Amino acid sequence: MSIHPTAIVSTKAILGENVTVGPFTIIHDNVEIADNVVIESHCELGVTNQRTDDRPLVVGCNSHIRSHSVLYACSTFDSNFVTGHRVTIRENTIAGKNFQVGTLGDIQGDCIIGDYVRFHSNVHIGQQSTIGNFVWVFPYVVLTNDPHPPSNIMQGVTVEDFAVIATMSVVLPGVKIAGGGLIAAHSSVNRDTKENTIYAGSPAKAVGETSKIRLKDGSRQPAYPWPKHFKRGYPEEAIRILESIASDYE
Amino acid sequence: MSIHPTAIVSTKAILGENVTVGPFTIIHDNVEIADNVVIESHCELGVTNQRTDDRPLVVGCNSHIRSHSVLYACSTFDSNFVTGHRVTIRENTIAGKNFQVGTLGDIQGDCIIGDYVRFHSNVHIGQQSTIGNFVWVFPYVVLTNDPHPPSNIMQGVTVEDFAVIATMSVVLPGVKIAGGGLIAAHSSVNRDTKENTIYAGSPAKAVGETSKIRLKDGSRQPAYPWPKHFKRGYPEEAIRILESIASDYE
Amino acid sequence: MSIHPTAIVSTKAILGENVTVGPFTIIHDNVEIADNVVIESHCELGVTNQRTDDRPLVVGCNSHIRSHSVLYACSTFDSNFVTGHRVTIRENTIAGKNFQVGTLGDIQGDCIIGDYVRFHSNVHIGQQSTIGNFVWVFPYVVLTNDPHPPSNIMQGVTVEDFAVIATMSVVLPGVKIAGGGLIAAHSSVNRDTKENTIYAGSPAKAVGETSKIRLKDGSRQPAYPWPKHFKRGYPEEAIRILESIASDYE
Structure with a gap:
């Protein structure tokens, strides 16, 4: 265990073996960190708000959380979780194995994320999003959820296994991105897509099979x-x- | 008053009753914080530059500034101001009551913002923007100001009361978004819009009344x-x- | 020299005369800072990863690095380098004189940047990008590099001297933005452009000469x-x- 003397770690937090905590990082009460995890500097883990309850933030073994990241309580990340810098992940996010989320990622909570998912820098994942396994999401992609903002209706986006959403695309509320599909850069997807199919444009249209x-x-x-x-x-x-x-x- | 021992608070700063300052936060000289304000960790308040003068940063009562935020001097926020994490707000921003700005928001200064305004995550508000009351701005929206960049001409955007600008839309310089209007996601607005009207596309066109x-x-x-x-x-x-x-x- | 007592500065780092290091900033071993440089609070300089080697982070004289920024080792910035807040610049970035990069900028490394370049807030510069002199890149612009993501093929973008890329445009992999050209806001550029020509739309088309x-x-x-x-x-x-x-x- 290597906790930097400037780090502020609650005595109620549970830290496994061989955990490193960097300078100026804060770990609140309701946090459970498994073995062999690196938490870099200037982070804050276990943040609470009016939507959090007693469930802890759980970070699986062999994870690496880069500097300036903020993770809320009531979220769980399986083993080999990796973040870039200044990532924000709110409450009720459940992520599978080896989830990677790049610098500036903003996950709004109430999300389910499968195994081996890759979010590149600066994605915005709205509440109620459901992400399959081996999904790729590229920079400045937004998964929305409100069909007529502002409202109390929330229709999360679903992204199926092996789907790829390229840079600066918007997925509109309630849309399902089918397995193995490719959303081209700068698209706006307003209806469910077909498997292994490329969509492009705003609104996005099918432009062929990905195998082409x-x-x-x-x-x-x-x-x-x-x-x-x-x-x-x-x-x-x-x-x-x-x-x-x-x-x-x- | 609860100032964390690691916080660095200028003796010239004026703090009201029941103010909380989190760890590793810096409050510079020219800052006035009213009663019942929470300032979380890793923030910097009262930043100066070559455009700031003696006017302080003023934060109204019952405000909540989340971690890693940076607020410049010469700006004023009325009561019940709320930020997400890593918000940056520069000099000469004047905001009304209960302004909320989400995580990663970047307000470039020289802006006027009305009462009860809501900016979701990761908005970019150019200098000379004028925002009415009860306005909603969603993630990755950019309000621009330079009609032929780079130049010394600045034509700020105006957004009237109750207008809504959805995700990843750009409003071009000098454009007025009329009251009660809705700019659909992923639009680019290059001319003034009509009240209570929906605009979509790039360039955005009127596609009907919002009441539809x-x-x-x-x-x-x-x-x-x-x-x-x-x-x-x-x-x-x-x-x-x-x-x-x-x-x-x- | 003015190093704040809370800053953590490696004894192996080389600091010139009249260097200021703000509170809660970390400077690692392999960092060389020239004279008259200001490094604000909450920064981390000289970050290493599996792609960095013994080459240091070099910051030229008269530079100003604003708060919460993260700069990796193996990158070099010539004199008068200026950042906004929360900038992230990874390894193997070589920038010329007076490079300015705004708040939230995310430079992925393996980039060459000329003299007098201006990146406004929140740009995303993919690996293998080559930027000329006096280039302007505006907020939420993304320079991509992978022609069929995810893959191991990387085709960086080239931006020639005096070119301007306006807000929220995407430049697709391998594309060259020719000298003096203007990419209008919210465009998606999928092929090489002509000098001094305006491109707009998605996909972007030539719409006239910039002199118009x-x-x-x-x-x-x-x-x-x-x-x-x-x-x-x-x-x-x-x-x-x-x-x-x-x-x-x-």
Whole structure:
């Protein structure tokens, strides 16, 4: 255990073995950190508000939380959770294994996130979003939830397994992004999409199957399903899943 | 008064009764905080630059400033001001009662903001913006000001009372968003809009009256004007105004 | 030298004369700060990761790094570097003289940035971006790099001298924005552009020469090339360059 002397760690917080806490970081009462977790400087973990109850913030083993991040109570992150800098994740977020969320990510809470999900920098995930496994969300994407803002109606977005939402796209309330689909950059998706299909534009329209896109590495192999050629940064057990998915498409 | 021992609070700053200052927060000389204000950790209040003068940062009573926020001198916030995390508000911002600005908000200064205004996460408000009362601005909206960037000409945006600007819309320099109007998500507004009218697209076009939109709660009641059905989170005196507005439309 | 007593500065870091380090700021081992540099509060300089090596973070003289910023090792900034608040700049970023990057800027590393470049708030600069001299990038612009995300192919964006990319535009992978060009707000650029030409829309199309745009100051003079009328905030030697550029167009 290595807690920097300037860190403020509640005696009620539960810290596993080999946890590192950086300078100027605050860990409140209702926090449970598993083994081998690094929490960098200037973070605040276990924030409470009028929507939080007694459930703790749980951070799984081998996680890495980068500087200036803020995580609320009543959220759970499975093992190998990784954040960029200045990430904000609110209450009632439940994330699976090896969730990665980039710098400036803003997860509004009340979300379910599957295993091996990747959010790049500066995504905004509205409340009631449901994210499958192996999903990719790129910078400045917004998942909305209010069909006629401001209102008390909340219709979260659903993103199915292996779907990819490219930079600066908006997904409108209640929309389902189907498995293996690709939302092109700068799109606005206002209705449910079909599996393994590319959507582009505002409002987004289907423009073909993802398998039509060829890798720009000279191989002319299909770029999708992406598990056929991309496994960088995943842990071993995820790579096995990616390989079996890829072989399904042979 | 509860000032954390790690906070750095200037002896020249004026703090009211029952003010809380969190760990690692800095309050500079020219700051006046009214009663019952909570300032969370890692904030910096009263920042100066070459555009600030002797006028203080004034924060009204019952305000709540969340962690990692940065507020400049020469700005004034009336009572019940609330911020999310990592908000940045520069000099010469004058905001009315119960202004709420979400996480990552970036207000560039030289702005006037009315009463009961709501900015969701990650809005960018250019200098010379003028915002009315009860306005709603959703994530990743940008209010611009330079008609031919970069230049020395600045034409701020005006947003009138009860207008709503949805996610990831850009309002171009000098444009006026008329009262009660709705700018749909992912729009780009390049000319003045009409009252109680929906605009969508890039460039945005009028697509009907806001009263045509029906609530998706099964009631089939009009979703706009929104004060008819939405009053969550407003203080009592604001709710009275919202109720009188709503009854005008009966 | 003025290092706040709460700052944590490695004894291996090299600090020039008249360097100011604010409260709660961390400076790691592999950092070289030249003379007359101000580093504000809550920053972290010299961050390392699995992609950094022994090369230090180098910050040139007369620079100003605002609060809550995070700069990685293996990057070099020439003199008069200025950041806004909460800027993140990763490894292998090489920037020329008087680079200014606004609040919330997110530079992903592996970038080359010329002299006198201006990034406004909240830009996202993907890896492998190459930015010329006197370039302007406005808020919520994203420079992408992956032609079929996620993949291992990276095709960075090139932005040539004096080009301007307006608010909330996306530049797709491998695209070159030609010198003196103007990308209008809310555009999506999917192919190389021509010099001194305006592009707008999604996908962006050429809509005329930049010289057609007239200054809205009553003069009716051309607004582009912008060095003819705009020199605010540049140091003397840059103003001389801007003046010579402007006279070429007489």
